[in-house]
Amino acid sequence: MRRTGSVKEKPRKETRVASTMALSLSDQRKMAKAGMVGSLGALFASGFFRFKGARMFHPWFGWALLGFSIWHHLVSKPSAK
DSSP: OOOOSSSOOOOOOOOGGOOOOOOOOHHHHHHHHHHHHHHHHHHHHHHHSHHHHHHHHHHHHHHHHHHHHHHHHHHOOOHHH
C-alpha cells in the first residue's frame, strides 16, 4: 500500500561556483601580461623548431598572442572621466 501524506524535504543549501566570482582589475592585468609573455615565448620557440608538431601549433600560438593582446588592451584602458 501507498502512503498518502506530506513528505518533508530537506532544505537545499545554496552553493556558489567559484568561476562566477569576478577577478580584480589588477589580477586581470597580471593574467593578461603573463598570457602574452607565455604565448609570445611559445610562438618564438615554435618558429625555430623544424619538426611537424611545432609547425602545427605555430598559428595557434599566434592567435593566442592576439587574444591576450586584445584582453590586455581592454583591461589597461583608462576609465572615462
